[in-house]
Amino acid sequence: MSTIAVAGPLAGAARVRRDGWLTTPLTTDPTRAEAQVRSLIYRHHPAAPGPVRCLTARYRTATFTLGSPPRQLLKRHGDETAYLGEVLAYQLLGDEQVLPELHSTSDTTRTLVVDFLDEAADIDTKDGFDELIAAVTAIHTAPARWAPTTAEAMSRWRVDAAANAPSPAWVLRPAAWRELTQLTGAAHGKEHVPLGHLDLKADHCRRRPDGRLALVDAETLRPDLTGMADLVTLAYLGQADGRCLSPRWVRQAYRRHTNGLGAQWGDADLVRAMRAFANATGLTSLHGADQ
Template sequence: MNVAPAGPLDGAARTRPDGWLANPLSTDRSLAERQARTLLGRHHPGAPAPVRCLTARYRTAAFALGAPPRQLLKRHADEAAYLGETLAYEVLADEHVLPALHSTSDSSRTLVVDYLGDGVDLTDTDAFEELIHTVAVVHTASGRWNPAVAEAMSSWHVEIALSSSASDWISSPDDWHHLMQLMADAHGPDHVPLGHLDLKPDHVRRNSDGRLALIDAETLRPDLTGLPDLITLAYIAGPNDRLPPPRWIRHAYLRHVNELGAEWTDVALVNALTAFATATDLHSLHGAQS
């Protein structure tokens, strides 16, 4: 019997033990809503009312602001997740791939962004290709950064990763350095390998102007490359015959990422996917390399 994978990055993802979060948020929606009102008054006084709790989880909580909702308050319990999301807004500020950001508060680990209620039907091939283009925009963003952002992120250049030891969680340092070399060949030595978006069908929305946007960007990192996202796209499409096959997804990604300044070949991209899988103990590429 075939067992479905635990997730798109099964094997590469590291499961955290219970109790790892020192100060979890309340999962009681009424309490979470009362707390949100207090935080809004202190840290986001210009946000619209009323407040309605959408989700109350121990790591994050989300609240619709206004009736009808115009903005969204997002609260993080984990500092790393909050910093990851604020980083995403900083490094992708000119790319228009996230909801508009209105305000942030480091002390409360909260953000107020546009509320995007319109989902996207990814069974429409044009919409799925638009998602691929949006992902490619994220992956190539470092080539379009203004000098201040480029300087602030310079410690994440792939040329530095090539000359540094691989992180402890990497299973095969040789394969990881091979991957970094392939990244440098395709994007240049000063490329910052942004990737690891939390890609799910429900996280793909549309702005009021019709442009596609990605919500929940707290997982974005400047050191994991964009390959987890390409693998996740293949995973999303895999079990649904109404979605494009993984090979089509890889070829569409190749076209879009190269139009945005990269110089991948299909052979190099397949080699990079294989190196990523070996380096991280990824259980499956979900057909992305086929």
């Protein structure tokens, strides 16, 4: 299976499959995609409102608005792993109020229905970006607030287990990965599950009906990457699209919010963790976040 390097905040560390790798890709014809969803929605999501309108039709995912005006969003996955990852994200973060509300899922059709959030959250101001950082840190620290049953189900991903296991196959430098794991465990506790790798983009920042910032497209969340990937991405976003937010300010805001939710990051250790993440994964730049 071929992979290609991706430009952007995680260049060097990120890899993506080429188009065409799915054995059964979704149709990219919006009319056909809409017809397919109409045939399945009443069987698998009977409470969903109508009418159905195709929003995007891509070979990996398709999205559809439900209701007029749109009230909910149906997302269909061509890749089972991505579907299961997004459902897992909703299960793990349901109490954090940082995602749209989930209404229903269907493993059979790899579809899920969530609130349709049409209002964009402005992250161009310092206050708006600080709100984004707060949402990200709520996700990173969520394991500390999990119910015992959830914590037990996710125990295989704990940092103390990772410290005694071989590093993942995609890690380039195991010693740097062990350092990152140790630093993460020291800051969050040995029972911490290192959630991270959010698909952070300005367009994915929306407003929930309660006014809180929510992140859409949670399919990339993983329980083994730590929060460093997202901190690096936040530093990148703070300087993208005309924003002029200091990477050092982003790091300090991240540490303030994370520690306010129970972590114990010292600034020097947070810098060490970012550098260890870069060394372990081949990341080409920390975008000034370690300065």
